[in-house]
Amino acid sequence: MFEQHRETLEKALSAIAERGYWSAYPESPSPRVYGEGAAERGKEAFESYLGKPFPLDQPGTGSWIGAERSPYGIDLGVTYPQPLVDDLIAAAEAALPAWRDAGPEARALACVEIVDRINRRSFELANAVQHTTGQAFVMAFQAGGPHAQDRALEAVAYGYAAMTSSAASARWEKPAKGEPLVMDKRFTVVPRGVALVIGCNTFPTWNAYPGLFASLVTGNPVIVKPHPRAVLPLAITVLIAREVLAEAGFDPGLVSLAVEEGQGLARTLATHPAVRVVDFTGSTEFGDWLERNARQALVHTEKAGVNTIVVDSTDSWRGMLGNLAFSLSLYSGQMCTAPQNLLVPAGGIETDEGHKSFEEVCAGLAGAVGRLLGDDARAVELTGAIVNPDVLARVEAAPSLGEVVLESRAVKHPAFPDAVVRTPVIVKVSPDDSEVYGREHFGPIAFVIPMGSAQESLEVLRRTPQARGALTAAVYSTSAEVLDQAERAALDAGVNLSCNLTGGVFVNQSAAFSDYHGTGANPAATASLTDPGYVAGRFHIVQTRRPA
């Protein structure tokens, strides 16, 4: 079954080895790509869920719960089955042996079919992502749709590559006195057990798919526990996965949804003795709790980080400002990869438009953000809405942290009057205020920090990720020496570094099949979302041998 996906799998395997540009799922929401009427049908499909019980049929269903409210000001009114944990886990365990016995190839091809079918419902998912995360529609389509699907396929490929890197059987023939010793051996991939994926509020699909598919392809049944504010995108995902698995003759109990309204379900699930893998994206506090307490499981976490940009010099003043303004504004900085700290020499920088003082850099940046977000109707298509009250509170408190370089502005959304939209606030703080800029202020909040020298900036770049975690870092410099030093600092810090981004590539975006997301080498994450360390622990190899 699903033989038709072999070519996609092969291409994905080449892509993860080569890590150049490749994408399986087009990111353009154009009707030329996804077909006439696809957008409208996706919107209708989304709307058909609203105000109703979600059509998910899984065992262990208690009452129906759910209280999602769109950051654009709409109550979704979708309800989901409240799980009976032991029933879900029993269903997962019962489904495991046949899925294990199907082997790596059948599992990988079935996973590709799931991703493919998710892709065909990208518009439906885009609406669901938009109205749970507050992302603008195009971003919700791209990041929540094809980009997430590429990451899913990438995880399938990494899992498949790891499982098949050694032979599944071998004849062993050892020379010996008299007759050689000959044994036939079989090496079977066995999963760790039941896996749990704990989703986040801001990127419910993008951040959940790698763990979901890495666990599933390696043979583990997966329980998906979405963030209570962002259930729908993962409910649709689980629905599709169960459909495909059932069609392929597997037990749909391999993938199930565990929804809660309050708190505590993630703890219960993550510490259940049968749960052997946990993937989590969210707060450092809960990630640390999981690492400490889910001792029976392999735990992968992505937590908070403080992302640093070193500004030393540039040969494209306008390109740099435009690029930074975009990175600060995109989804109102509500990305784990968004830059927070801009380290600028107090004495200013050299540019292609001459020397710019520290104040001119600040003003240039403020002006670039202002221009980018000057028109409300266009601004909201970039910023989206503020995802939750905590982010809003931080934006409002930010001016008290230092000297305001750019005030945050409340933007009226032309289509959604109750949407909470805010442009970035930029605050100048002293290099001595490390208790301020040394921690994450998740949301549209950036700090500009006047540094004594590029060397001092690089020292902060080297130190911050190890102390506080970081998912991204960047440097602007025309000096080959400074760039090399920045690269060495990034290696020591264990953080991915972008150099001199002045065009259409942004520090907060990572491309599947080429860019690693996270490293595992600093406290922000235990592994990259896609590297051998992310997949290898999810399965074991059990051997049998018989005389030939």
Added chain:
Amino acid sequence: MFEQHRETLEKALSAIAERGYWSAYPESPSPRVYGEGAAERGKEAFESYLGKPFPLDQPGTGSWIGAERSPYGIDLGVTYPQPLVDDLIAAAEAALPAWRDAGPEARALACVEIVDRINRRSFELANAVQHTTGQAFVMAFQAGGPHAQDRALEAVAYGYAAMTSSAASARWEKPAKGEPLVMDKRFTVVPRGVALVIGCNTFPTWNAYPGLFASLVTGNPVIVKPHPRAVLPLAITVLIAREVLAEAGFDPGLVSLAVEEGQGLARTLATHPAVRVVDFTGSTEFGDWLERNARQALVHTEKAGVNTIVVDSTDSWRGMLGNLAFSLSLYSGQMCTAPQNLLVPAGGIETDEGHKSFEEVCAGLAGAVGRLLGDDARAVELTGAIVNPDVLARVEAAPSLGEVVLESRAVKHPAFPDAVVRTPVIVKVSPDDSEVYGREHFGPIAFVIPMGSAQESLEVLRRTPQARGALTAAVYSTSAEVLDQAERAALDAGVNLSCNLTGGVFVNQSAAFSDYHGTGANPAATASLTDPGYVAGRFHIVQTRRPA
């Protein structure tokens, strides 16, 4: 440098993919293989260490300590530098960047040179292993020498394969409106940090080499902390590694030795914030402690297990008895892979020599062991000596656990009058005595258990590894159905299974490059010594990208 090892590395990479028969280092101690006089020179080299400070020059040396006593009754009198922990760690950290920057290939080739040079000193190491573990000489040569060296090379190959499975650099070219977006990317392997290897008493080299070389090849400096009773083999290993690294222009601080006389050093090292990888072989109690407490590190443990053999029927009664007798006798059962529980139908078994009652199976086994070890001079070459007083105490206590089928016999070693040598004790216990046979009795102690049926035996085979851990399991049956059921039970139990061993392959032996040692799928070990899960977490990938 070390270009000459490229072919060995390539062959090792093929071998880990194919997992058929391959060995880089000949296991025969014959002069035709290792050269005339090699044995004598090795013995002299070993003897030159006795009664003296070991010639190891490393920073952070306090006083000189050491109290190894050979199980053959000789005080070794070698002393070693007592480490100043912070100095050793500082030396390791200082050595890290250049080793990281050398890259996977240079590290892998240097590691092969280390293993190669270890191989050339196999006789010296064999004497050291013999007189710290109590292994008989030939076994000390093979298991402590070439077999351990093959495992080391295997770990190098796994590490190298994992590090190089994706490109080290790439050009990313994304189609875009107007000009394509083009970025040059570099992907650098960075190690986790300082690694610690905690050696065991019985297989100081074989069990330490995989962790040592897996960590080293992936860029981590390694501190080797031997068992206080088995220091010398690892001291020689560290000496060789430091020599090679220094010759290659690296800081020898990359590998160092941490010796103690008492207890506590392993805890101090394993919980040091700079130590990021821990490999341990030894007791379940301390392994569990490490997993609970060394939270800053990736911890791989190999702990106790209860190895089960299901006897259902055989087409080679004599072959089976001879094979089992050998497995029980080899190194007096002081192997984590030695069988402990023999599950035999109470109603007896069918064989090529007719039906054998349960009592006949017991008697057959006792007779086979008795014949194998009947001659003292030959017996000691198989059993070696008892490694420590704990094992001796268990052997002496074993008769009280049930009905003795075969008594242990004290054997006088013809060459070493003070050696403590014991043959295996076999005790019949009831299937209800799971509190007796359900735990590990490390040493020459086996239980024969009369079972109601093969199905009951298979149920114990399925249950025991998950409950108590297991490194090996075996089954004897002429029924294809029983063999298939046993294989399924082994998959569920997560234990490696050997079927119908009646010749020169033994359940307690695993061949490098073909057999996996441990699985990670049951509590006896967190990973196989050689699979992707064992190496992948030891390094991360850090990316930098620049516009092309």
